Amino acid sequence: MPAKSKTGELNGRALAKHRKRFLRFFPRAFKDQRYIDWEVTYKMTAHDLWVELLNEDDYKALLRSRDYQEIANRALRVEAKTNFLFSFEKMALRDGVKSREGARIFSEGLFQLLHERGPLKERFVQWTVSVGELPRVKSRVLSWPVLTLFPFIAQPSKHIIMKPTAMINAASELGYDLDYSSKPNFGTYERLLHLSQVIKKEIADLKPKDHMDTQAFLWVIGSSEYEHLSPED
Numbered sequence: 001m002p003a004k005s006k007t008g009e010l011n012g013r014a015l016a017k018h019r020k021r022f023l024r025f026f027p028r029a030f031k032d033q034r035y036i037d038w039e040v041t042y043k044m045t046a047h048d049l050w051v052e053l054l055n056e057d058d059y060k061a062l063l064r065s066r067d068y069q070e071i072a073n074r075a076l077r078v079e080a081k082t083n084f085l086f087s088f089e090k091m092a093l094r095d096g097v098k099s100r101e102g103a104r105i106f107s108e109g110l111f112q113l114l115h116e117r118g119p120l121k122e123r124f125v126q127w128t129v130s131v132g133e134l135p136r137v138k139s140r141v142l143s144w145p146v147l148t149l150f151p152f153i154a155q156p157s158k159h160i161i162m163k164p165t166a167m168i169n170a171a172s173e174l175g176y177d178l179d180y181s182s183k184p185n186f187g188t189y190e191r192l193l194h195l196s197q198v199i200k201k202e203i204a205d206l207k208p209k210d211h212m213d214t215q216a217f218l219w220v221i222g223s224s225e226y227e228h229l230s231p232e233d
Contacts, residue, residue, distance in 0.1 A: 011175030015202060018173065018221045024231035025220060029206040030213050039216040046081035046153045053077065054154070056115050063111060068103035075106070075150060084149050084161060088139045096134030096141040105130050114154055121186045127151075128184050147184050152211065160196050160211040162189065163219070170222030171195060 026032035053074040062071050076094060079085065085093070097103045109130025113123045127147070134141040144162040151159035164180070171178040176198075179191045196214040208214050220226045 009175075010198060010202060014174050018217075019203060019206075021231075022217060022220050025226070025229075030208055030216075035216070039219070040212065042082060043153070043156075043212055046078050047156065049081055050078045050154050059111055059115070063107060066104075068100060068107045069097075071107040072097035072103040075110070078153060079149060082149065082153065084145050084163065086145075089143055089146050092136070092139040092141045092143075093134075093146055095137040096131075099135055102135045105133050110150055113151055121190070124186045124189060128186075131184075142184060144182075144184055148189070152215075156210045156212045158211075160192055160215050162192055163223075165224075166219055166222035167192060168222070170218040173221050 023029060026035040029035070054071065059071065062068075076097070079090070079093070097106045109127050113127040116123065128142070131147050132142040144164050148159065148161045152161040162184075164182070168178060168180055171180075171192075174195075176195050177191070178195065179188055181188050193211075196211050196218070199214045199217055200208050203217065208217065
């Protein structure tokens with residue numbers, strides 16, 4: 001296993017190996033039709049629906065009218081277009097925003113992260129607090145995927161989703177220290193964003209567009225889904 005780097009440098013040999021493997025799956029890289037079918041279409045369907053239902057102007061108008069439940073319902077419609085959350089996370093999220101107070105906490109916290117000014121760290125920490133305050137029925141709502149799904153879908157040029165097992169595996173393969181903690185925190189999220197940015201630079205000739213593409217590249221490296229899949233499948 002490559003030694004982990006805190007500086008942001010990747011293990012060049014490991015990156016070359018995984019780049020080659022990525023291209024065996026997707027010979028035309030991020031323009032490959034199979035890549036688009038497997039990794040892009042559902043994410044862009046969710047993103048487009050977010051833009052339709054919760055663009056900044058509409059989101060702001062719903063907040064002004066205190067229609068928190070409508071915001072939460074629209075967000076849940078977007079989440080339903082994705083496959084990022086486990087069933088218990090989906091249920092915990094729905095339970096968390098079922099009440100008016102839960103919907104308010106969710107709606108105000110997410111808007112602040114996405115659209116208000118200030119350092120990303122402060123906004124992310126406040127969003128983490130908001131998700132942690134959502135009412136809990138069975139499972140806790142605050143998990144890495146729940147926390148990072150909506151910003152990733154809404155603003156893929158700025159945010160990335162943390163699916164812990166796959167991202168930990170990918171970072172380890174590349175010799176990158178993710179400084180991972182199972183308890184959501186800005187330090188780990190910042191490291192994941194940095195890893196994504198480093199990947200984008202290192203494979204710039206393949207023309208990744210945003211964190212959707214770099215997340216997919218890391219997913220191919222780290223997920224069990226691809227571990228047991230042959231490029232010929």
